[in-house]
Amino acid sequence: MNNVTQTGSIDNDNINIHEYYEVEHWTKELHTNIEVLKDAVEHVGTSIEDIKKYLNR
Numbered sequence: 001m002n003n004v005t006q007t008g009s010i011d012n013d014n015i016n017i018h019e020y021y022e023v024e025h026w027t028k029e030l031h032t033n034i035e036v037l038k039d040a041v042e043h044v045g046t047s048i049e050d051i052k053k054y055l056n057r
Contacts, residue, residue, distance in 0.1 A: 014046040015048060017041050040054045
């Protein structure tokens, strides 16, 4: 089980959608919400560059 209070270093290449702190970071960084971020991961995978392209960021 993931600890939602855990902080760790953010991977700048890929997102682990199951890690709360990464989801929180990337939703803020990409100016989006969790539903849109999950949709992007479903469509293009976990690569931040691919997600940015998909979201036109």
